[in-house]
Amino acid sequence: MVYHGVLTKMQTEFLDPIQYYLVFKNDFIHMNQLLGKTLSIKLVGHQCLSCGLDKEIYRQGFCKSCFFDKPFAGDWIMRPELSTAHLGKEDRDLEYEKKVQLQPHIVYLANSSNVKVGVTRKTQVPTRWIDQGAHEAIEIVEVPNRYLAGITEVALKDYVADKTNWRKMLKNDIKDESLLEWRDRLKQYIPSEAVDYFIENNIETHLNFPVEQYPEKPNSLNLKKQLEYSGKLAGIKGQYLIFEDNTVFNIRANEGLVVELNM
Incomplete structure (x- = not known):
């Protein structure tokens, strides 16, 4: 079965073990059901999570212009101590900043x-x-x-x-x-x-994670360089897919990549 979509962080359910779901525009994949199965991942493009354009992802799933312009990528996201909405002081968009x-x-x-x-x-x-x-x-x-x-x-x-x-x-x-x-x-x-x-x-x-085999020497998959990978899924922890050959893939760190999944 082949799925196609933009990577965003996996949705989760706090059960025992944690349940993981990969959500695409037209598909909803229960990742726990893929444990022990071979999963192929292929990079086919980019899509900024803000403007939706096929532009190179800079950080946090955003293209460079959106990362430096949009309120949901402000410095206070990573550094909460920089928040100023309580003072009525705007960073990029005061209404958004007040809300969050x-x-x-x-x-x-x-x-x-x-x-x-x-x-x-x-x-x-x-x-x-x-x-x-x-x-x-x-x-x-x-x-x-x-x-x-x-x-x-x-x-x-x-x-x-x-x-x-x-x-x-x-x-x-x-x-x-x-x-x-x-x-x-x-x-x-x-x-x-x-x-x-x-x-x-x-x-x-x-918290208990769905992992059948932990990697002895985790090797991070760089899909932007490798473009394609195939391996048997051995576990999921955090926002990482863990494969039998010690390869690990951080879904959160690859938000905005358009991929093809084959399983």
């Missing part, structure tokens, strides 16, 4: 390759943890806007990591940690503006 920034945000701890701190909109829990390949996570602060979450994350980055080691995550080279202990340990470093939003009593969330 002025809503409840969560500062969390997640353990994927190591314990890390992160920020997400409350509506994106637990999706954000799934996308990062975290096997356990906990909310530590819930604030009313993105700025407060951002400055809290910045403060805590001095004491805990803020990035995932994707190779360790994919190899499942992890150890369980007490995120409750980490939460209580880090409370003293939360900025005064956000400390009243600290979450005192909650429990860890545990």
Whole structure:
């Protein structure tokens, strides 16, 4: 069976194990059902997720002009501490920025390759943890806007990591940690503006991914260079497809590529 479409991050369901779906314009593919089967991926073009044109993808699924112009690619997306909508100050489009920034945000701890701190909109829990390949996570602060979450994350980055080691995550080279202990340990470093939003009593969330075989030495597939690849699907974790020959393919990092899938 052949499918054709633009890559966007896989949609997920928080079940045991996590369920993954690849969504194209005219197709909806349940990826878990492909485990153990041979999957071929071929690059056939590009389509910017904003303007829809066949232009080279620059970052985050956008062509270069959209990345530097559109409000949903502003610096505050990756650096929440730069948010200014709470001050009524525009970056690229104040109405859009108010809509996204002025809503409840969560500062969390997640353990994927190591314990890390992160920020997400409350509506994106637990999706954000799934996308990062975290096997356990906990909310530590819930604030009313993105700025407060951002400055809290910045403060805590001095004491805990803020990035995932994707190779360790994919190899499942992890150890369980007490995120409750980490939460209580880090409370003293939360900025005064956000400390009243600290979450005192909650429990860890545990996540189980559909992986039959973890790669010993993950080898990242660069579809822009290789153009075509075929292999047996052995697992899915985070936004990565894991293949039997240790090849891994990051769907999120390849958003905007138009591909042909054969299975």
